[in-house]
Amino acid sequence: MKTGGPGMGRRAVQLPIIDGFLWLVRIGAIVVVVWGATQSLSSGRLSAEQWRNLVVVGITQGSVYALIALGYTMVYGVLRFINFAHGEVFMIGAMTGFFVTDALAETALWRDYVWAALAIALVCCMATSSIVAVLLERVAYRRLRGLPRLIPFITAIGASFFLQYAIAGLFGTQVNAYPNVEPLDGTLTPLGLFSIQRVHLLVIVAGLVMMAGLHLYIEKTKAGKAIRAVAEDQEIARLMGINVDRTIARVFAIGGALAGAAGLLFGLVFENVFFRTGFLPGIKAFTAAVLGGIGNIGGAVVGGLTLGSVESLGPSLVLAGYDIPAANQLKDVVAFSVLVLVLIFRPTGLLGERLGEERT
Amino acid sequence: MWTRRSVFVISLFTTLALVAAACAGDDDEEAATEEFEPGALGAVEVAPGDPILIGAHQAISGDTASLGTDQVRGIELAIADRGELLGHEIELQVEDDECAAEGGTTGAQRLVAEPQLVAVVGTSCSGAAVPAAEILSDEGIAMISSSNTSPGLTSDLEGTEGENHQDNYLRTAHNDIVQGQAAANFAFEELGAQTAATIHDGDPYTQGLATAFEASFTELGGEVIVATAVNKGDTDMRPVLTEVAAANPDMVFFPIFQPEADFIVAQSNEFPELEDTNKLMGADGLLSDTFIVLPDTENMYFSGPATPTGGEYQEFVEKYNDEYGEAPIQAFHAHAYDAANMLFDTIDAVAVEEEDGTLQIDRQALLDELYATSGFEGLTGTLTCDEFGDCADPSIDVVQNGEPEATIEDVRGNVLYNFKPEE
Numbered sequence: 001m002k003t004g005g006p007g008m009g010r011r012a013v014q015l016p017i018i019d020g021f022l023w024l025v026r027i028g029a030i031v032v033v034v035w036g037a038t039q040s041l042s043s044g045r046l047s048a049e050q051w052r053n054l055v056v057v058g059i060t061q062g063s064v065y066a067l068i069a070l071g072y073t074m075v076y077g078v079l080r081f082i083n084f085a086h087g088e089v090f091m092i093g094a095m096t097g098f099f100v101t102d103a104l105a106e107t108a109l110w111r112d113y114v115w116a117a118l119a120i121a122l123v124c125c126m127a128t129s130s131i132v133a134v135l136l137e138r139v140a141y142r143r144l145r146g147l148p149r150l151i152p153f154i155t156a157i158g159a160s161f162f163l164q165y166a167i168a169g170l171f172g173t174q175v176n177a178y179p180n181v182e183p184l185d186g187t188l189t190p191l192g193l194f195s196i197q198r199v200h201l202l203v204i205v206a207g208l209v210m211m212a213g214l215h216l217y218i219e220k221t222k223a224g225k226a227i228r229a230v231a232e233d234q235e236i237a238r239l240m241g242i243n244v245d246r247t248i249a250r251v252f253a254i255g256g257a258l259a260g261a262a263g264l265l266f267g268l269v270f271e272n273v274f275f276r277t278g279f280l281p282g283i284k285a286f287t288a289a290v291l292g293g294i295g296n297i298g299g300a301v302v303g304g305l306t307l308g309s310v311e312s313l314g315p316s317l318v319l320a321g322y323d324i325p326a327a328n329q330l331k332d333v334v335a336f337s338v339l340v341l342v343l344i345f346r347p348t349g350l351l352g353e354r355l356g357e358e359r360t
Numbered sequence: 361m362w363t364r365r366s367v368f369v370i371s372l373f374t375t376l377a378l379v380a381a382a383c384a385g386d387d388d389e390e391a392a393t394e395e396f397e398p399g400a401l402g403a404v405e406v407a408p409g410d411p412i413l414i415g416a417h418q419a420i421s422g423d424t425a426s427l428g429t430d431q432v433r434g435i436e437l438a439i440a441d442r443g444e445l446l447g448h449e450i451e452l453q454v455e456d457d458e459c460a461a462e463g464g465t466t467g468a469q470r471l472v473a474e475p476q477l478v479a480v481v482g483t484s485c486s487g488a489a490v491p492a493a494e495i496l497s498d499e500g501i502a503m504i505s506s507s508n509t510s511p512g513l514t515s516d517l518e519g520t521e522g523e524n525h526q527d528n529y530l531r532t533a534h535n536d537i538v539q540g541q542a543a544a545n546f547a548f549e550e551l552g553a554q555t556a557a558t559i560h561d562g563d564p565y566t567q568g569l570a571t572a573f574e575a576s577f578t579e580l581g582g583e584v585i586v587a588t589a590v591n592k593g594d595t596d597m598r599p600v601l602t603e604v605a606a607a608n609p610d611m612v613f614f615p616i617f618q619p620e621a622d623f624i625v626a627q628s629n630e631f632p633e634l635e636d637t638n639k640l641m642g643a644d645g646l647l648s649d650t651f652i653v654l655p656d657t658e659n660m661y662f663s664g665p666a667t668p669t670g671g672e673y674q675e676f677v678e679k680y681n682d683e684y685g686e687a688p689i690q691a692f693h694a695h696a697y698d699a700a701n702m703l704f705d706t707i708d709a710v711a712v713e714e715e716d717g718t719l720q721i722d723r724q725a726l727l728d729e730l731y732a733t734s735g736f737e738g739l740t741g742t743l744t745c746d747e748f749g750d751c752a753d754p755s756i757d758v759v760q761n762g763e764p765e766a767t768i769e770d771v772r773g774n775v776l777y778n779f780k781p782e783e
Contacts, residue, residue, distance in 0.1 A: 046606050057598045173425045174650050175619045197630065270595050271626050272619055276422070280593040312599045320603070326589035328600040329562060
């Protein structure tokens with residue numbers, strides 16, 4: 001008879017238990033989802049078209065999350081630091097969008113060339129958010145670089161409240177309604193498969209274009225190379241002659257600009273904005289970044305789209321199958337359960353955590 | 361026993377004799393001083409020249425800031441009108457209830473930290489009132505809300521005490537049982553709706569009102585086919601609306617707040633089943649100047665406390681306008697004015713003035729007297745408090761939003777239906 005060492009024996013006994021438990025959780029989750037889905041699909045409560053529309057809604061919401069998540073993930077990738085004020089940068093973009101579109105809404109430009117007017121609004125939103133993000137980095141974070149991570153983290157929370165209530169103090173706490181954009185009204189039915197709101201299509205297309213642009217910028221330009229180098233190792237990058245401060249400021253500027261664009265898109269879809277607008281989408285986008293693998297740009301996109309779809313489909317598809325009343329109230333429960341499950345099985349998120357590994 | 365009583369009687373006579381001998385001239389006032397004994401809950405002593413301190417626990421920040429600001433103004437106008445109370449100024453300490461349990465707790469803790477605090481007018485939101493009433497009740501401080509409407513805070517109006525009722529709690533706002541009846545009666549009888557959907561946001565106010573509506577609507581013979589909910593902070597209501605649209609109800613009742621309601625109205629016009637704004641009905645939380653101007657709220661219905669009529673109210677509105685440069689911004693300013701005045705009248709009745717001008721306000725006596733309020737003539741009607749603290753003279757209006765240019769006064773004036781509970 002062979003006898004293994006004590007360590008061997010323990011491993012042989014323990015691993016199957018833990019693995020077995022994790023497999024049970026996996027199987028349990030799948031059974032719960034499949035059973036719930038079959039129940040609600042077979043009940044015929046919603047038509048096939050309504051299901052497809054829910055998917056489209058989820059992807060739209062997901063695109064907005066993804067655009068904000070890019071800012072979180074870029075800053076994390078470079079600084080290993082979570083910029084909790086990023087949701088507020090997004091809100092400031094949406095606010096700027098409100099002021100610009102509201103001012104333009106009565107002009108001939110808006111009537112005749114609404115796309116040009118929206119382009120102006122987009123530039124303003126991106127510029128304002130970008131400036132706010134850069135100032136935030138300069139004033140609140142730069143001096144704290146290199147200190148224990150908890151310190152800039154708490155500063156970020158403080159900065160978030162500061163920005164929220166600065167906006168509330170300057171522009172009031174009321175809900176501001178965006179003007180109506182006529183060419184964005186109505187729906188399209190491509191190939192007769194599903195109907196999509198024009199404005200949703202705009203959000204998805206704009207989101208994809210910006211994400212592709214960011215990818216090209218990071219991968220193909222010199223500045224992008226510098227960002228990747230700083231993300232990998234700040235000290236070595238400095239030795240190689242890269243201006244680290246400027247590169248980090250650039251990361252904040254790009255993240256801010258994307259958040260500003262997301263703000264305008266959010267405003268066009270939901271048609272209103274107020275000083276708390278950034279709080280919840282900010283948290284959701286952070287969740288999306290973690291879900292996809294924080295620090296990973298592709299992960300932010302995948303995480304955003306996943307989270308948006310899960311939120312919109314989950315309650316109706318799974319929970320309603322169990323006859324849970326007011327299932328939609330539990331959509332955050334569904335979203336965060338998915339996050340927990342993903343993190344149990346893939347602790348670094350769907351696409352893995354570090355950008356550096358891919359880049360090298 | 362016998363000997364003890366005789367000793368007591370003898371000493372009593374001796375004391376009285378001494379007192380009578382000592383001060384033959386002014387024994388009336390002296391007797392009053394001797395008489396004042398603080399009750400079980402203690403008393404507030406206001407020294408001559410000191411102000412009488414009143415708390416206002418209202419939602420003055422965040423999404424529902426207009427609700428609380430409006431009421432703080434009502435209280436301030438009541439103080440200005442009163443001038444002095446028993447020769448003392450009235451000082452107002454304003455705390456923020458944030459329209460949430462957290463704000464209700466912190467604000468109430470800050471208020472009870474003031475030993476001179478006589479009573480509180482607040483809170484704005486039922487969700488904040490639940491913890492606030494408990495904290496204030498522990499200190500025996502009377503609390504009169506002018507906009508809490510959740511049945512849980514008082515009673516179901518049929519004699520069952522609400523689960524969150526405290527014995528220091530009163531209100532001058534209506535109980536939502538009444539508003540639920542009003543909305544259901546209007547929907548069933550005036551609109552002819554047979555099926556309805558309700559949407560709340562988890563807040564005790566919205567949940568209570570949605571439930572009250574459902575109960576009355578079912579009683580009348582209708583059916584609530586979807587009773588669903590959203591979360592505070594949600595922006596994408598399409599999943600919820602998809603469910604509602606799939607059931608195709610005759611009307612949708614969503615007594616929630618801004619900004620969630622903005623998203624509901626804006627997104628419901630994407631659903632052919634819900635496009636018709638005549639199907640949509642909100643409640644008093646949405647009767648605000650920023651909601652009714654939204655293009656998708658045209659023709660929508662609202663239930664809410666009736667705007668008071670009469671000359672006194674007109675005078676009040678003028679004063680409000682002069683002081684704050686705008687017309688009343690929400691629905692409960694008059695209720696707040698009434699709550700403050702009811703409180704001042706009661707303090708006036710129970711306060712005992714001592715010889716040196718010190719005012720003694722007994723907390724238990726104040727509470728008893730508040731609960732005994734009967735036939736108080738206020739702007740909102742004739743207030744009489746029941747044993748659970750419901751003092752309102754409820755009158756619910758159902759109004760309809762009209763032209764996009766309509767102001768909030770226009771909408772409030774566009775009354776289609778009025779409901780008063782049968783006595």
